[in-house]
Amino acid sequence: xxxxxxxxxxxxxxxxxxxxxxxxxxxxxxxxxxxxxxxxxxxxxxxxxxxxxxxxxxxxxxxxxxxxxxxxxxxxxxxxxxxxxxxxxxxxxxxxxxxxxxxxxxxxxxxxxxxxxxxxxxxxxxxxxxxxxxxxxxxxxxxxxxxxxxx
Amino acid sequence: xxxxxxxxxxxxxxxxxxxxxxxxxxxxxxxxxxxxxxxxxxxxxxxxxxxxxxxxxxxxxxxxxxxxxxxxxxxxxxxxxxxxxxxxxxxxxxxxxxxxxxxxxxxxxxxxxxxxxxxxxxxxxxxxxxxxxxxxxxxxxxxxxxxxxxxxxxxxxxxxxxxxxxxxxxxxxx
Numbered sequence: 019x020x021x022x023x024x025x026x027x028x029x030x031x032x033x034x035x036x037x038x039x040x041x042x043x044x045x046x047x048x049x050x051x052x053x054x055x056x057x058x059x060x061x062x063x064x065x066x067x068x069x070x071x072x073x074x075x076x077x078x079x080x081x082x083x084x085x086x087x088x089x090x091x092x093x094x095x096x097x098x099x100x101x102x103x104x105x106x107x108x109x110x111x112x113x114x115x116x117x118x119x120x121x122x123x124x125x126x127x128x129x130x131x132x133x134x135x136x137x138x139x140x141x142x143x144x145x146x147x148x149x150x151x152x153x154x155x156x157x158x159x160x161x162x163x164x165x166x167x168x169x
Numbered sequence: 170x171x172x173x174x175x176x177x178x179x180x181x182x183x184x185x186x187x188x189x190x191x192x193x194x195x196x197x198x199x200x201x202x203x204x205x206x207x208x209x210x211x212x213x214x215x216x217x218x219x220x221x222x223x224x225x226x227x228x229x230x231x232x233x234x235x236x237x238x239x240x241x242x243x244x245x246x247x248x249x250x251x252x253x254x255x256x257x258x259x260x261x262x263x264x265x266x267x268x269x270x271x272x273x274x275x276x277x278x279x280x281x282x283x284x285x286x287x288x289x290x291x292x293x294x295x296x297x298x299x300x301x302x303x304x305x306x307x308x309x310x311x312x313x314x315x316x317x318x319x320x321x322x323x324x325x326x327x328x329x330x331x332x333x334x335x336x337x338x339x340x341x342x343x
Contacts, residue, residue: 030333037336038301041279042193048203049192052185055210056218076258 177218184214187231190303194235197298198242200287205245213241228312235303235313239295285335293328296321 050058184191195206195213213234216222222237224230275283286294292314299310311321 030329034297034301034329034332037278037282038298040276041282042302044275044279045193045196046189049189050207052181052188052214055188055192055207056214058207058211060208060211073255073259076255079258 180217180224183230184217184234187234190231191234191238193302194298195238195242197286197294197302198239201283205242209238209242209245212245213238216241229309232305232309232312235299236315239313239315281336285332288335289328289331290324292316292320292324293331296324297328297332300325 191210191213192206195210196203199205199209213222216237217224217234224233227233286297289297295314296307296310299305299313300307305313307321307325308318310325311318314321316324
């Protein structure tokens with residue numbers, strides 16, 4: 019720090035000290051006596067007990083809300099047989115039984131063949147006899163005839 | 170039994186000796202609310218006189234006393250907030266305990282300093298008050314505030330800078 023800067027800082031500190039000293043004098047003049055502070059009786063301002071009515075009402079509202087939100091779940095958990103794990107088991111069972119509605123898209127026609135060892139001589143896949151009328155049809159002929167014009 | 174009452178009397182004498190400084194500190198902790206400062210001071214004195222806060226001589230009595238006052242003010246602030254929240258939840262008057270207290274009559278210059286101090290953060294205000302108003306060292310201030318010396322020093326430097334900016338550099342007389 020340069021000499022001038024140090025001087026400025028000290029000036030500032032001195033001015034601050036003066037300002038605080040004035041403040042201190044004024045506040046000390048306004049200070050109540052020690053005995054008055056220790057022995058004073060306080061109105062039920064902040065230190066007093068909270069108003070029971072207001073607090074009780076707030077607690078009751080909170081309790082009702084809690085029961086309304088958590089009541090049904092709590093009832094299931096506290097079943098008469100005391101088995102608090104039953105809800106968990108039930109949830110697990112539900113999740114394993116669930117099947118996706120698009121599961122059938124993953125099924126392959128041959129999938130059935132691999133489910134077990136087929137007996138000798140038993141057909142695994144149904145053999146549909148070929149339709150002789152199919153041969154020679156165009157693609158258009160496969161479509162349905164909405165008007166019923168085809169004979 | 171006699172020694173007990175003797176000790177209490179000695180403590181009361183010491184507290185009386187520091188009373189005016191303690192009131193100034195309580196005012197600073199209560200942001201200038203005189204009635205609240207008196208309540209805080211009474212609670213702190215009773216804690217000491219009843220033995221709920223025990224001075225064990227690890228610091229000076231003044232440092233210890235100021236620490237008790239600071240914590241008491243903090244506890245009361247917290248309780249007041251809870252009480253307001255409860256009153257608000259119950260649909261009542263959430264301004265419980267808000268009493269437009271009669272401010273101390275101050276000169277214009279002191280009022281200006283007090284207003285500027287009120288705009289500082291509580292830590293900055295506290296450290297500046299302890300150093301400039303109570304003539305404590307930064308180390309003592311740190312003990313009262315329950316912080317490290319480094320933290321107290323940082324608050325001191327920043328607070329001083331902000332106070333200077335708020336009071337204006339062109340006016341030499343604050």
